[in-house]
Amino acid sequence: MDYLSEALRAMERDGLKRALRPLTPLGPTRALFNGRELTLFCTNNYLGLTHHPLVVKKAREALETYGAGSGAARLVSGHTPLHEALEEAIARFKGCARALVFPSGYMANIAAISALAGRGDVVFCDRLCHASLLDGCRLSGAKIVRFRHNDPTSLRELLARHPGHRRLLVTEGVFSMDGDTAPLAELHALAEEFSLGLVVDDAHGTAVLGPGGKGTTAAQGVPPQGLVLTGTLSKALGSLGGFIAGDTVLVDYVINRARPFLFTTALPPASAAAALAALEVVEGRPEILNLLWENIDRMHRGLAAAGFAGAKTSPIMPLVLGSPERALRVAERMLDRGYCVPAIRPPSVPQGTARLRITVSAAHTGEEIDGFLTALNEAMEGER
Ligand SMILES: Cc1ncc(COP(=O)(O)O)c(C=O)c1O
Incomplete structure (x- = not known):
């Protein structure tokens, strides 16, 4: 060694x-x-929700009622009423028909992409996409084509050069290391024009951007219907876990086909309860988002004054x-x-x-x- x-x-x-x-x-x-x-x-x-009193209280109650772990995979005996309630809340929040939660955002991404694409397919992925998205592309076995960061023109050129059986477009809402947002309206239009499935990982935009924190798609007026939205419960929502949200047929398919869903133990009930409470806070007290944006503005102004300017988009x-x-x-x-x-x-x-x-x-x-x-x-x- x-x-x-x-x-x-x-x-x-x-x-x-x-x-x-x-x-x-x-x-x-x-x-x-x-x-x-x-x-x-x-x-x-x-949003500082890791320590919010309601989030902590609901997690503690779930721990006492449901125990520390889920005990099995979701399709065995790990699916509790809390998981069900959380999925309903995420679907409502995102304006989608259904949602499905995972033990992490990483798993939600590898599950979504590896279920939706396979050998003979082509996945077009932004060059700066997070490791979990790229790993999902690799796991799928599809051909991976990386387009220039946030550049629909680069994507259009590559689409013409890479035909395939089924084609999927993968991007982030807010990019994790740069904080900039994807041009989702343009990417969505390209996806429609070329009949591509569109996966948007909004790990950093969920409960941050858009009206009521509904995310980057909502911020840019892109309707959720037909999209594959993924995200995490571990960032603005202060808990642990990830999700896929979309149409009923998408979620049913992922439940049946995604190995990172089928072959792992369910998210612990306390994490589900914490995320559910966090969503309740965001929906019930949307002014918490104003506090965040005031702080973003303060930091941005300070950085700009010191000559370290960057985009103020997240x-x-x-x-x-x-x-x-x-x-x-x-x-x-x-x-x-x-x-x-x-x-x-x-x-x-x-x-x-x-x-x-x-x-x-x-x-x-x-x-x-x-x-x-x-x-x-x-x-x-x-x-x-
Ligand atoms: C863009 C993006 N997607 C997915 C993830 C993974 O989420 P989780 O930490 O819940 O596994 C991250 C976390 O670093 C991320 O930045």
């Missing part, structure tokens, strides 16, 4: 080795690390620094100043685009954001 240590040494040398860091959460935006309190500007907890604001070493250096200086915003390096992002992925939550205070901006200015000294 010498090759393992050799590979790890090479990663260390290139600034690409990862190591786990135990953080003890103190709330949605704060944690203890090595006895020091840190403010987090790196989570996907965009809570994700990347500060691209180039080399892994440079990103690690700035992240370490931020840690010294009490802010957790780890360096994101290849293969999570393309070569030469290592970055700080700054994320904002509705739970941040204005003072926390201002403190972060001051620290960032100091940490970037000599790096501009």
Whole structure:
């Protein structure tokens, strides 16, 4: 097994080795690390719902009533009334006929794509799509064609060159590492013109963008009918799990065909209850979204004033620094100043685009954001 240590040494040398860091959460935006309190500007907890009293209460009640685990796959005995209620709530929220939940967003994506495409088919996937989407394409056995990021013209050219039995178009609503949004209306029009199935992973747009947080498709006026919408319960909704939402026939087909659905234990009831409560909060108190967008605006203005401007389209604001070493250096200086915003390096992002992925939550205070901006200015000294 010498090759393992050799590979790890090479990663260390290139600034690409990862190591786990135990953080003890103190709330949605704060944690203890090595006895020091840190403010987090790196989570996907965009609404701070991990610690919302109703979310915690409902999860605790489910834990006591249903137990810690589901005990079996959904089609065996792991399907509870909570799963059913959660799926109904997601379908309603997304304006779809049905929804199906999974133990993670990663699994929802690999399930959707591997069920819908197979050998002889072609999957057209945005170049910056998340690993789970790409892994779904690989698992499907279909030919994978990557088009230029958010570029319908590149997609159109490739569509002409790659005929196939069935063809699928895969993109994200909000891109996870760049925070920009896909041109969904144009992609949807292309999908209609060429009879492609359209998969939109709205992991970072759900409960963030659009009216009432209904997502990037709703924000751009793209109707959900006929789409394959995927997403996660682990980001703005503060729990764990993923989902596919769409037409009845799609969900029925996935239930019968998707191996990542069939051959795994159901999402724990407490996670389902937490996600259900989180949706209740978002639907019942949509003003929580205003808090998030006020904070996005504050962070964006501060970054722009310091010369670090980026798009203000989501809570994700990347500060691209180039080399892994440079990103690690700035992240370490931020840690010294009490802010957790780890360096994101290849293969999570393309070569030469290592970055700080700054994320904002509705739970941040204005003072926390201002403190972060001051620290960032100091940490970037000599790096501009
Ligand atoms: C775009 C995107 N899709 C899917 C996932 C996977 O979701 P989960 O963490 O629930 O597995 C992520 C999470 O990192 C993501 O960023």
